[in-house]
Amino acid sequence: MTIQSEATTTSAPPVFGEAVYFDGRSNRKRKVALRLEAALEIFEQGLHVGAWPYGEVRSVHGRPGTMRLRCTKALPLARLEISEPAVQQAVAALCPALEAAGQGRVKTGKIVFWSLAAVCSIVGLSWFGIPFAADRLAPYVPFAFEKRMGDAVDGQVRRLFGGKECDSGPGHAAFLVLVNKLKDAGGLELPFQAHVMSSGMPNAFALPGGRIYLLEGLLQRARSPDELAGILAHELGHVQHRDGMRRLIQTGGTSFLFGLLFGDVTGAGAVIFVSRSMLDASYSRDAERNADAFAVGVMHKLGRSPTPSGELLFRITGAQTDKSLTILSSHPLTEERLAEMKKADRAATGPELLSAAQWAELKGICKWQAPNLRFDTLPGRTQSPQPKWPSPGPGVNPGQGRGD
Amino acid sequence: MNDMTVPKIPISPVLAPVDFPQAAAPAAPADSRVAFAAGRPAFRRLVLRGAFLELVTAGFYRFWLATDMRRHLWSHTTVEGDAPEYVGTAKQLLVGFLFAVAILVPINGGYFWLGLEAERVQAFASVPLGLFYYVFLQFAIYRSRRFRMTRTVWRGVRFSMTGSGLNYAWRVGLWSLLVFISLGFALPWRQAALERFKMRYTSYGNLQGGFEGTGSGLFKQGWWLWLVCWGLVALPVLAIVLSTGFEKLAAVLMLAFCVQVLLAPFIYARYKSIEWRWWASGIRFGDVRFSSDLRPGAFVGLYWKVIGWSCLLFLGLTIWMSATFGIGFSLVGGAGTVEQKMLMLSQHWGLMAAVAVGYVAFVLAFWAVMRIYLIHDVWQRVAQSVTVHNLAAASEVAAQQGELAGAIGEGLADSLDVVGF
Numbered sequence: 001m002t003i004q005s006e007a008t009t010t011s012a013p014p015v016f017g018e019a020v021y022f023d024g025r026s027n028r029k030r031k032v033a034l035r036l037e038a039a040l041e042i043f044e045q046g047l048h049v050g051a052w053p054y055g056e057v058r059s060v061h062g063r064p065g066t067m068r069l070r071c072t073k074a075l076p077l078a079r080l081e082i083s084e085p086a087v088q089q090a091v092a093a094l095c096p097a098l099e100a101a102g103q104g105r106v107k108t109g110k111i112v113f114w115s116l117a118a119v120c121s122i123v124g125l126s127w128f129g130i131p132f133a134a135d136r137l138a139p140y141v142p143f144a145f146e147k148r149m150g151d152a153v154d155g156q157v158r159r160l161f162g163g164k165e166c167d168s169g170p171g172h173a174a175f176l177v178l179v180n181k182l183k184d185a186g187g188l189e190l191p192f193q194a195h196v197m198s199s200g201m202p203n204a205f206a207l208p209g210g211r212i213y214l215l216e217g218l219l220q221r222a223r224s225p226d227e228l229a230g231i232l233a234h235e236l237g238h239v240q241h242r243d244g245m246r247r248l249i250q251t252g253g254t255s256f257l258f259g260l261l262f263g264d265v266t267g268a269g270a271v272i273f274v275s276r277s278m279l280d281a282s283y284s285r286d287a288e289r290n291a292d293a294f295a296v297g298v299m300h301k302l303g304r305s306p307t308p309s310g311e312l313l314f315r316i317t318g319a320q321t322d323k324s325l326t327i328l329s330s331h332p333l334t335e336e337r338l339a340e341m342k343k344a345d346r347a348a349t350g351p352e353l354l355s356a357a358q359w360a361e362l363k364g365i366c367k368w369q370a371p372n373l374r375f376d377t378l379p380g381r382t383q384s385p386q387p388k389w390p391s392p393g394p395g396v397n398p399g400q401g402r403g404d
Numbered sequence: 405m406n407d408m409t410v411p412k413i414p415i416s417p418v419l420a421p422v423d424f425p426q427a428a429a430p431a432a433p434a435d436s437r438v439a440f441a442a443g444r445p446a447f448r449r450l451v452l453r454g455a456f457l458e459l460v461t462a463g464f465y466r467f468w469l470a471t472d473m474r475r476h477l478w479s480h481t482t483v484e485g486d487a488p489e490y491v492g493t494a495k496q497l498l499v500g501f502l503f504a505v506a507i508l509v510p511i512n513g514g515y516f517w518l519g520l521e522a523e524r525v526q527a528f529a530s531v532p533l534g535l536f537y538y539v540f541l542q543f544a545i546y547r548s549r550r551f552r553m554t555r556t557v558w559r560g561v562r563f564s565m566t567g568s569g570l571n572y573a574w575r576v577g578l579w580s581l582l583v584f585i586s587l588g589f590a591l592p593w594r595q596a597a598l599e600r601f602k603m604r605y606t607s608y609g610n611l612q613g614g615f616e617g618t619g620s621g622l623f624k625q626g627w628w629l630w631l632v633c634w635g636l637v638a639l640p641v642l643a644i645v646l647s648t649g650f651e652k653l654a655a656v657l658m659l660a661f662c663v664q665v666l667l668a669p670f671i672y673a674r675y676k677s678i679e680w681r682w683w684a685s686g687i688r689f690g691d692v693r694f695s696s697d698l699r700p701g702a703f704v705g706l707y708w709k710v711i712g713w714s715c716l717l718f719l720g721l722t723i724w725m726s727a728t729f730g731i732g733f734s735l736v737g738g739a740g741t742v743e744q745k746m747l748m749l750s751q752h753w754g755l756m757a758a759v760a761v762g763y764v765a766f767v768l769a770f771w772a773v774m775r776i777y778l779i780h781d782v783w784q785r786v787a788q789s790v791t792v793h794n795l796a797a798a799s800e801v802a803a804q805q806g807e808l809a810g811a812i813g814e815g816l817a818d819s820l821d822v823v824g825f
Binding site: 061063066068115 | 441443457460461462464465468475476478479480482486487489490491494495557558559560561562609798799800801802803
């Protein structure tokens, strides 16, 4: 063996370069000599230690100025480190696949392409998949669960809008008459509660769990029971379709998906917010359209026209002619809905939903206060039922106590 | 005696030059300093390019950026002329991240539902869930350290790390509770216990790792910082107790607050340099020891630079937002109150896009600043302060056939926003 190696050393071309070699089994630092023949030959003290085929040599990250090489055919952690620039250039010239892909080398362009593809697929999933999932899942969520969610939010909502609930008196009775007519006509199976709040904002909305809120501001702007009934029927439609639950799943799913996938590294919170609100608006546009269809059905069944409620909406929100706002606004174009309701217009074939007296009482629902029943009012008294201590007679100082 | 023969001096056999077949390598010096090769501009370019690509790829590029940063840092650090090699790949991080997402989806869902139920029962019932997340995070940290260890190779031999992340996690939970109860007094002992735990399961090839730093050692170096901290916290309280008038009280409180804010970076920098020095001095691998002579004020400059850059970037963000809204207002025109205009404007896609771009650019620039100063510069200062003793004990280490750790820990840590090297 020794003779043979001596024979090869004497007839071989002179040593080309020096390098440091790690065999991948121990951490001993070995000084080796390199010979660039048919393959990269490695010699330590004249003994042939290894041969790396040029096509299998790859470069890995090393100290700046040092060329660190590995071989796909050798042990995974075997390394050659070359410091002399001339040798580095020679090796680089001979090895065709030095910077080849694999072992973590991916072109930046590919990363960008696949990232954008991933983003598109996530957005697509959110746009189509989540509404679909929400549609499928919402009916299966027990109503009790939805009601609990609504209860959790209820307190906050009341605080948000301020004001108190107007829940007593003849106005409230009239309100319940109206709501029950709508419920019977719509065939609503789910339990719901309707409340009137004394806030001045013109709005009505439905929360998950069958809670419907009518704000006094909207009540005051309504000119006839038909106008109010259409809007209440619209909210009943939301309850019937479990839109609260659906929206919860959609919003939760979207923000979860976006937030988890993009993480906080890029601070893509803004991106999440924008995409979320854009997507949320499109979901609720469909929900609004369906609720409108429900309301139209209910009004027709009661023999009334749904158009007046469209006019009420138009009066409140004003004509929204700026089309660029539509994708972000959570209600479809008011003119569009008005047009839909005009199409559904019908001559009145049923009785008035509320009598004139009931309507007047409903309008005054939040101003009504319980009378003191010790002093019953005279029948036929038409003035507003304000509690009045019956005046004991002129001359008594009102500031004095009653002395009972 | 005039002979020409060389007097035969009796030479001890040990000193006689013997012809070894291998050229005698120079005896390894007993101590060698860790060196960090210059390369800051390259790192800065890497980080800035990475930030831009993160923007373009909606954040997915962070795995490649993390890999490139680690490769840069690992390969610029040299111990006795040889730099460690980071053999991890970005694809491993990506796969780990996907696994982590699969794990976190049910956990997040459960957390959300539990939080909802708990809030209905009592307002602060979701606090225990936050604590659970904290402990879960420690599990992720342990696993991600394991990933990085097994992907670090020095002189052809890999580091390895065994042990259970769950064991680590509950230990951290208990120690953190103790630190909380003792108002921070138990912190040195917590750090010592956790480092001992981690190093017990770490090894280089077949060299067992260990940690010899003690809690009392760290305490001795930094107890006065603890006092200063609580002194600063007590300043406003003292002001309230000693104040005479109400107006004076407000001014004194403001002063106390300013003092707190100004001194905080100094205190934290001091603490971090003490901790790093103590940690590096306690690491052992077999008989190889380390020591560190990190200056106490090594990080002060860094932290103030980060603060300065953050203020600048925040100023830039404010200017951008004001300009965007200003231009938006002037373009909207028409009648209407300021609130109505604002409402319409804030729903316009153009404005939202501009706001999003400005915000994202700000965050990416901020992250770039953090990476340059708090990752690269901290690493550089710590590495250059370390001396390795008795490296000869690590001259014939056999490779351990341990298994490669998966990158699930990295994925979890990434999803839960843990920052590290």
